[in-house]
Amino acid sequence: MTLLRRSGAPGTSADPGRKVPGEEGIWVFVLGDMTVFALFFATFMYSRGKNHAVFARDHAELHVSLGTVNTVLLLSSSLLVVLAVQRVLGGRHAGAWQLIAGALCCGAGFVVVKAVEWTQLFAARKGVGSGEFFSYYFMFTGIHLMHVLIGLAVLSRLIVVIRRAEFTDKQARLCETGGIFWHMVDLLWVVLFALFYLVR
């Protein structure tokens, strides 16, 4: 069973009943970003192959438990966002904003954990210039963090939009679109977590 579909552009004749989730244009952004991050992942794996011993040694300095906590936080925040968007699209948006607020808290938690992690690393005198592994680590998780911060702004906006009295299809679609951006942030982290924290 799929999410309730509201009236919008009908599916094309080749694909009746199927509709692009959210506003179509967001997929330009999402697929583009996913592709760029794929480039990030590939350059990291290539460098790791060339410098395996150094990468393995530096990888051991990361705290897998903190990375796991962050992954759980983002996955949970995505669930809350999906549940909120399901409500919104189903026409019963009351109560949806609390779910988004929950997601926002999880996202904020992610930022806090990341700050703790980075502080520990800086205290151990590791920075963006401390060898290849750490320059990739700080650059890629830093760029991802920027996405998280933008995502938090987007989620905040969704809360404001949902709480407004006037709520039409346009606002519903905005919620779905914003949700898709947030899921992208989650999905990118899943791979970063695997490559930096798990793969030795």
Add this chain to the structure above:
Amino acid sequence: MTQGIQKTMAVSGAVFVLLLFPAIIMTGLLPPISPMRTADEIARFWSTNTGLKRLGLVILLAAAGLQAPFGALMAIRIRQMEGGRYSPLAYTQLVGTGLAVVAIIMPTFAFAAASYRPERDPQITQALNDLGWLPFVMNWPAATIQCLAIGFAILGATHAIWPRWLGYFNLWCAFIFAAGGLVVLFKDGVFAWNGLLAFWMVAVFFGLWFLIMAWQLWVSVAALEGDSVALAMSENEPARSPLQR
């Protein structure tokens, strides 16, 4: 403002890119010289093929100015999309355009100085080379300011002129162009000024952005033919242009 003038302005962005890349190749900036090179190697670079390199720099300067009419027409479109008496995003776009012209001419001046007296102390030539390369790759505010102005104008448009995917594309490019901003932290690797991500990826999308925006500007000229006056003055109902899908 006739259609002919508008179309010329639209095309100037494409012409800029089509001049920029050959000029960069002539100047020897493609592929970029590595930040790891010694002062002697850099001095040697700037003393070979000086005629060709200097000609490339002259063309770079000439090409840089073409961004001005291009950016100005984009500002007009933003104003038309925003409607109303004042258009903050259009003004922001114009600031970005000015910065974009500077983003090319400033490094060009530094490279010109590097090329000017091959017989001088290599340390000085290396410093001038750094003064050229760092801003050349780091100058992301110029691009990001424009992309954000255009992106937000499209997504928040009162009068729709351009398709919304173009707004998302611009927001995404805004991000991509910022990748060059950290090159001062790296002397090699993917984030150095000759790196895969900070240079090559950004360069590809830089060129693509100009071509895509030139195309969209060109198409909007004919589409707005009957409406330009009405759109600029109107503060009422959002009008839907035939471009909007």
Add this chain to the structure above:
Amino acid sequence: MTATRRVTLVWVLLLALTFGSFLVGVEQGAGFASVGAAIIVGIAMLKVRLIGLHFMDVRAAPRALRALFEGYVLVVFVVLVALDIFVKP
């Protein structure tokens, strides 16, 4: 099942996979490095696929978009594992 139950189950699965790969990450032995890496990357891409299909609702999207997304997951998996196996110092 309802949409709510479905996405909640997906979330549970995602958490399980996270903890599962955490264990593989911790347990990697020297001799089976590439196998461990392939499993970890594979699990990650599986999670990406689940997020895309169920959270982003790509499973109800036009086939072209779904094909792009699934293609991405597959290509990234293959490329990353290949880089792990074939790139040597």
